[in-house]
Amino acid sequence: MGHGWEGAVLKLFRGKDFTFTVTGAEQVAARYRRVHFTDGGLLAAIGVHPTMWVRLWFDKAGKPHQRAYTLVDPDVEKGTFSMEFALHDGCASDWSLKAQPGDTIDATVQGTGFEIPDPLPERLLVIGAPASLPAINSLLAVTPKVPATIWFETTHEVDRDLPFRTDSERHEVRNLSSQELVDAVKKELPEFIGDPAGAYVWIACDTKATRALSSYVVKELAVPRHRVKALGYWRAA
Secondary structure, three states, X not given: OOOHHHHHHHHHOOOEEEEEXXXXXXEEEOOEEEEEEEOOOHHHHHOOOOOOEEEEEEEEOOEEEEEEEEOEEEXXXXXXXXXXXXXXXXXXXXXXXXXXXXXXXXXXXXXXXXXXXXXXXXXXXXXXXXXXXXXXXHHXXXXXXXXXXXXXXXXXHHHHHOOOOOOOOOEEEEEEOOOOHHHHHHHHHHHHOOOHHHOEEEEOOEHHHHHHHHHHXXXXXXXXXXXXXXXXXXXXX
């Protein structure tokens, strides 16, 4: 199956296509599934960076449908990685539940990028949700000595059991419902920002919340734009 108009647009922006092969899968939490892949030459061709993501192509009622997922534990030498799927109604979740060794899936790399903040902040300030947990874990791994406060959207009680790679001595996770998230972050975030120029805020939740919070951080808290990394991971219904 072709990739439709979205695929054509990504080609215009020099997106690069690869085919991944499933090597296994595991249920790591009640609503979270990890699928393992060989990379089809991706890592050797592109390299890897923290929070790196690719667009996977799914069949949705006979039409191509793409969704972005973060690479988990990429190994350049072996050409392998995993991806984690927050389970909900949808073709991507359905695919992850059915994935078997030998299955293949097309992917396009376009738009991903990340630079470690320089200088490093005294504390990482992170706002995310189950869909962005792999990226959060990647961010924490590349800044192992930096403390972090994480405001985390929990849509279900079992989201508290997701595979966080946090250290209780350095990382604080504040679980919040979807209704609480934006207001709570706006109320609590200022206490962590003494010098806005030295702060670093990473935001990845639904598009509406991401826009509201990134605007607040830049306009109200005066954090420079280059010290804010914000990406809407999905559109809330």
